[in-house]
Amino acid sequence: MKDAKLALLGGKPAVPDGAIRKWPPIDSSDENRVLASLRGENHAYGPNCQAFEKEFAAWNGNRFAITTNSGTAALHMGVAACGCGAGDEVIVPAYSWSSSATCVLHHNALPVFVDIDYDTMNIDPGKIEAAISERTKAIIAVHLHGLPADMEPILASARKYGLKVIEDCCQAHGAEYKGTRAGRFGECGAFSFNQNKCLCSGEGGMFVTDDEEILNRARMVWSFGETRTPAEDRDYHAYALGWMYRNNDLTAAFGRAQLAKLDAYLETAACNAKVLMAGLRDIPGLQPPIVPEGHKTNWYNFTCHVDGTAYGYQGPPARFRNAVMKALQAEGVPVGIWQEFILPEMTVFQAQNAYGHGSPWNYGRELSYEPSLFPMARKHCDTHFGMTVPLRAPNDESVAKLVSTGFQKVFERIGDLDIDAHGA
Numbered sequence: 097m098k099d100a101k102l103a104l105l106g107g108k109p110a111v112p113d114g115a116i117r118k119w120p121p122i123d124s125s126d127e128n129r130v131l132a133s134l135r136g137e138n139h140a141y142g143p144n145c146q147a148f149e150k151e152f153a154a155w156n157g158n159r160f161a162i163t164t165n166s167g168t169a170a171l172h173m174g175v176a177a178c179g180c181g182a183g184d185e186v187i188v189p190a191y192s193w194s195s196s197a198t199c200v201l202h203h204n205a206l207p208v209f210v211d212i213d214y215d216t217m218n219i220d221p222g223k224i225e226a227a228i229s230e231r232t233k234a235i236i237a238v239h240l241h242g243l244p245a246d247m248e249p250i251l252a253s254a255r256k257y258g259l260k261v262i263e264d265c266c267q268a269h270g271a272e273y274k275g276t277r278a279g280r281f282g283e284c285g286a287f288s289f290n291q292n293k294c295l296c297s298g299e300g301g302m303f304v305t306d307d308e309e310i311l312n313r314a315r316m317v318w319s320f321g322e323t324r325t326p327a328e329d330r331d332y333h334a335y336a337l338g339w340m341y342r343n344n345d346l347t348a349a350f351g352r353a354q355l356a357k358l359d360a361y362l363e364t365a366a367c368n369a370k371v372l373m374a375g376l377r378d379i380p381g382l383q384p385p386i387v388p389e390g391h392k393t394n395w396y397n398f399t400c401h402v403d404g405t406a407y408g409y410q411g412p413p414a415r416f417r418n419a420v421m422k423a424l425q426a427e428g429v430p431v432g433i434w435q436e437f438i439l440p441e442m443t444v445f446q447a448q449n450a451y452g453h454g455s456p457w458n459y460g461r462e463l464s465y466e467p468s469l470f471p472m473a474r475k476h477c478d479t480h481f482g483m484t485v486p487l488r489a490p491n492d493e494s495v496a497k498l499v500s501t502g503f504q505k506v507f508e509r510i511g512d513l514d515i516d517a518h519g520a
């Protein structure tokens with residue numbers, strides 16, 4: 097290994113082409129369910145939608161679930177169901193997927209960002225209370241990369257100030273905090289079944305709650321402001337402002353087939369991660385994912401931090417990260433930057449004008465989205481890369497070993513890289 101040349105410099109890649117198989121695995125159970133749906137008569141909110149809701153709620157330990165056409169729809173339903181309205185404030189981590197925060201704007205409420213904890217990449221609970229004002233109504237707790245947020249202090253702050261908690265579980269299927277599943281801590285939770293997530297139905301999502309009142313309010317947002325589902329005797333009356341966030345039977349059929357395999361998928365990811373973590377231990381300048389005591393991650397995105405100073409590099413941290421990332425990619429290790437911007441930096445928030453005429457910011461107090469207020473989120477953007485597919489089924493421990501070999505090869509040969517040129 098020591099004398100192997102980096103693939104970036106013309107050597108042979110550590111991970112051969114085709115060694116990493118694609119996500120998600122599809123077999124006859126998916127084909128049978130989807131074909132049965134196709135041959136059925138109800139293609140809208142059909143029997144698979146209703147069965148998927150029951151099965152997912154049971155799987156996660158929630159009383160109720162509503163199938164949606166995306167995780168973002170489920171988040172918006174949560175914001176509305178929790179009573180957030182024009183000018184109200186909702187606490188959101190400064191680093192996440194854009195819709196963890198735009199879902200707040202959808203209901204004319206205002207996101208107030210809180211910096212992350214650099215190690216866990218989740219919201220820093222110690223910084224939440226300073227962001228609470230008289231207008232704060234809720235906290236969106238994002239379980240980023242499948243690692244549960246630190247829920248105990250988050251719930252304590254919520255209780256102290258009478259705030260609702262909406263869990264963004266879009267990456268956190270099966271993740272646990274102190275023995276309890278993500279999606280069971282707050283008033284409600286939102287899951288995504290997009291292509292890349294741990295449960296894929298193409299697109300799609302699920303709203304979960306244990307509270308019947310929250311369920312009923314979310315349902316109105318979900319389907320035209322109506323109080324009954326399409327499976328019930330509808331009166332076609334809009335009782336509130338509703339969207340059309342329902343899912344369809346084909347997608348739900350696919351989702352059900354994948355749900356039946358989800359426990360096995362999560363087990364595979366945990367086994368692969370164990371092998372990879374063992375291979376990456378003690379590499380200078382590389383910090384593999386940190387999983388604090390009491391947290392169970394689903395390994396959705398295996399995100400590492402790198403530190404060039406371990407190799408005497410004193411230039412911009414992003415340049416070191418980029419050079420290492422490029423070298424890993426050349427070795428066939430599919431690392432990438434999941435999200436390059438912190439949320440407050442994004443134009444939609446900087447412009448403070450979502451619906452025209454300054455709306456919804458014109459309803460609230462003045463808020464600052466100055467990026468320098470979120471130094472840990474910013475630092476994270478410049479120093480991380482992550483990967484998803486190599487840890488997932490059908491890839492097994494042999495793939496984890498190959499990937500680990502790729503990491504070792506690159507970090508042993510950092511000196512062969514021209515950081516400023518390769519990382520530019």
Ligand SMILES: *Cc1c(COP(=O)(O)O)cnc(C)c1O
Binds near residue numbers: 166196267289
């Ligand atoms: C994927 C994702 C979403 C959005 O889910 P969609 O189904 O794509 O709408 C929201 N939050 C996080 C953290 C996500 O990863």
